[in-house]
Amino acid sequence: MNRRNFLEATSLGGLATIAGLNACTSSLPSYSDKHFHINSGVNQLPKLKLSMDRIVKETVGLRPFRASGPRLDTEMLGNKTIIHNYGHGGSGWSLSWGTASITREKALATGEKKIAVLGCGAIGIATARLLQEKGCEVTIYTKDLPPNITSSLATGTWSPASRVCDPSKVGSDFKALWEKATLFSFKQFQFLLGLNDIVAWVDEYNVYNELPQAPANFMAGGEAYELPLLPEKVTLTAKEHPFKAKVVTRRANMMFNIPSYIRHQTQDFVMYGGKIKVLEIKKLEDIDALPEKVVMNCMGLGTKAIFKDDELMPVSGQLSCLIPQPEVTYKLNTKGANLIARKDGIYLGGNGILGNWDTTPSREQTEKVVHILQDLMNSMKG
Ligand SMILES: Cc1cc2nc3c(=O)[nH]c(=O)nc-3n(C[C@H](O)[C@H](O)[C@H](O)COP(=O)(O)OP(=O)(O)OC[C@H]3O[C@@H](n4cnc5c(N)ncnc54)[C@H](O)[C@@H]3O)c2cc1C
Numbered sequence: 387m388n389r390r391n392f393l394e395a396t397s398l399g400g401l402a403t404i405a406g407l408n409a410c411t412s413s414l415p416s417y418s419d420k421h422f423h424i425n426s427g428v429n430q431l432p433k434l435k436l437s438m439d440r441i442v443k444e445t446v447g448l449r450p451f452r453a454s455g456p457r458l459d460t461e462m463l464g465n466k467t468i469i470h471n472y473g474h475g476g477s478g479w480s481l482s483w484g485t486a487s488i489t490r491e492k493a494l495a496t497g498e499k500k501i502a503v504l505g506c507g508a509i510g511i512a513t514a515r516l517l518q519e520k521g522c523e524v525t526i527y528t529k530d531l532p533p534n535i536t537s538s539l540a541t542g543t544w545s546p547a548s549r550v551c552d553p554s555k556v557g558s559d560f561k562a563l564w565e566k567a568t569l570f571s572f573k574q575f576q577f578l579l580g581l582n583d584i585v586a587w588v589d590e591y592n593v594y595n596e597l598p599q600a601p602a603n604f605m606a607g608g609e610a611y612e613l614p615l616l617p618e619k620v621t622l623t624a625k626e627h628p629f630k631a632k633v634v635t636r637r638a639n640m641m642f643n644i645p646s647y648i649r650h651q652t653q654d655f656v657m658y659g660g661k662i663k664v665l666e667i668k669k670l671e672d673i674d675a676l677p678e679k680v681v682m683n684c685m686g687l688g689t690k691a692i693f694k695d696d697e698l699m700p701v702s703g704q705l706s707c708l709i710p711q712p713e714v715t716y717k718l719n720t721k722g723a724n725l726i727a728r729k730d731g732i733y734l735g736g737n738g739i740l741g742n743w744d745t746t747p748s749r750e751q752t753e754k755v756v757h758i759l760q761d762l763m764n765s766m767k768g
Contacts, residue, residue: 389614396569398615430628430768431591432713434725434732436760443707443731444747447539448700450687451475451740455551455560456485457695460492463681464674467496470683471509473698476549476738478686479540479642482512483574484567490516493680499523502678504667507537510684511651517682518658525678526655529666529688532648536686541705541726541735542647543590543717544640546571547611549701549738565613572615575640583729584647590639590717592619593631593762616640630765631720639717643729667692702742706752707731720762723755734759 392398452473461468471489474481486509493501499522503514506528514524532538546568551560578585619637627634656662667673670692673681683689690698707730714727723736734755 389618392614398569398573431716431766432711433763433766433768434708434714434759435711436708436756436763438753438756440708441706441752441756442709444704444749444752445539445707446702446704446745446747447536448687448702448743448745449474449476449549449738450478450536450689451549451699451701452695452697453552453555454697455556455564456481458485458488458563463670465679466674466676467493467498467680468673468683469493469680470689470693471513472505472684472686472689473695474509474550474686475701476703477546478537479508479542479644480544480546480548481550481564481567481571482508483516484546484569484571485509486512486516487570488563488567489513489682490520493517493522493682494520496680498678498680500678500680501525502527502676502681503684504528504673504681505535505684505686505688506531506652506662507535507684507686508540508648509537509686510682511648511655513682513684514655514660515651515658518655518660523659524655525661525663527663527665527667527676529664529685531662531664532652533645538644538648539703539705540644541703541724541733542642542644542728543726544572544575544616544642550611553611561611564611568613568615572613578647581650582646583643584650586641586643587638588641588715588717588727590637590719591627591629592633592635593627593629593718593720594633595631595721597633628767629762630767631762641717641726641728645730699741700743702737702739702744703735704737704747704751706734706747706755708734718762720758723758725759 450473456473457470459470469489469492471485501517501522501524503510503524503526506526510526514526517524575585617638619635622634622636687700689695710731717726725732725734736755737751
C-alpha cells in the first residue's frame with residue numbers, strides 16, 4: 387500500500403493534508419524536488435562547530451527494554467487494578483501517546499474516575515493527560531521529577547521501532563498493537579506542532595559509505611515494522627548534497643524538544659486539575675496504600691524491582707551536548723554517530739549497551755563521536 391492509500395485507510399488523510407504532508411501526485415514536484423528547488427545552488431548545510439570544549443553536558447540514560455515489547459496488561463493487587471505501561475526501549479517518546487491510549491481504554495473500562503499514575507516520564511505524563519481528557523481525576527506519584535528521569539536523557543526523535551523489542555521474542559498480537567500505538571501517537575504529535583516548537587519537523591540525513599545494517603537483536607526501524615507515515619526517503623545525487631560519502635539520503639522526520647515538551651505537558655496536566663506528589667514506591671504495599679483503586683504503572687525501569695520483571699533490562703545510551711547553533715536545524719546519522727539539533731543543544735549520540743546499568747558518562751565515547759563528526763564536517767563541501 388502506498389503512503390496516500392495508507393493515510394486514507396487509517397483516516398489520517400485529512401490530517402496529512404492539513405499538515406501539508408499529503409502524498410504528491412505526479413503533476414506536483416516531490417518533497418525532494420521542492421526542497422532542492424528552494425535550495426538550488428545552495429545545497430550546503432551549516433557545519434557544526436565541533437570541539438571538545440564546546441561539549442557542555444554528557445549524560446547516560448537507560449532505555450527500559452523488554453524483548454517481548456512494552457508491557458500493557460492488567461493485574462489485580464488485592465482490590466487494586468494495576469494497568470502496566472512500561473518497557474518501551476528506545477521508542478518511549480514516540481509511542482507514548484499510543485500506549486497511553488491503549489491503557490486508557492482499560493482504565494475507563496473499570497468505571498473508576500479517580501486514577502493514580504506512577505511516574506511522570508514521557509509515558510506517565512501522556513497517560514495522565516489522556517485520562518484527564520475523559521474526565522478522570524488524576525494524581526501522579528513519582529520518585530523523581532524531570533530532568534532526573536530517563537525521558538529527560540533521550541534524543542527526541544520520532545523512532546517508534548527503535549529497540550522496542552526483539553522480533554523473535556514477541557507474541558503474535560504485538561505487531562498489530564505496535565501499529566495501533568504508532569498511528570495514534572503520530573496523529574497526536576501533529577496536534578502539538580506550533581506550540582513553541584515542542585514538536586517539529588526537521589530534515590534528517592543519512593550519510594554512509596555503505597548501507598547500514600540493522601542491529602541483529604533489536605528491532606531498530608526494520609522494514610517489517612515501518613509504517614508509511616513519514617514523507618518518502620530520497621537518495622540524493624552527489625550534486626544535491628555537500629557530503630563526501632557514497633550513499634546519502636534525506637527525509638523529513640519529527641523531533642521533540644524535550645525540556646520544553648515536558649514543561650508544556652506538565653503545566654497542562656496541572657492546569658486541568660492534576661496533582662503531582664513526590665513519593666517513592668518501595669514495595670507493593672506502598673501501591674496498596676494509595677487512595678485510588680486504579681493505578682497506571684508508568685515507572686519505566688523502576689518497575690523491575692517492585693514487580694520483579696526479569697525481562698526488563700537497560701540499554702544504556704550516552705548523549706554529549708554541544709552549545710546550540712541556531713543555524714543548525716537538521717538531524718544526521720552516520721556510521722558510529724548521530725546528531726540532532728534541538729533548541730537546548732546539539733546532541734551527539736549513537737551507542738546502546740544492553741544490560742549496562744552504569745550511568746557514568748565516558749569521555750572516550752564523547753571523543754569518539756566528536757571525531758567521527760569532525761571528520762565528516764571537515765570533508766563537507768563549502
Ligand atoms: C540515550 C537515549 C535516547 C533515546 N532516544 C529516543 C528517541 O529519540 N525517541 C524515542 O521515542 N525514545 C527515545 N528513547 C527512549 C525513551 O527515552 C524511553 O523509552 C522513555 O523515556 C521511557 O519513558 P518512561 O516514562 O517509561 O520512563 P522514565 O522517563 O524513566 O520515567 C519513569 C518515571 O517513574 C518514576 N519512578 C521510577 N521508579 C519509581 C518508584 N520506585 N517509585 C515512584 N516512582 C518511580 C520515575 O521517577 C519517573 O518519573 C531514548 C532513551 C535513551 C536513554
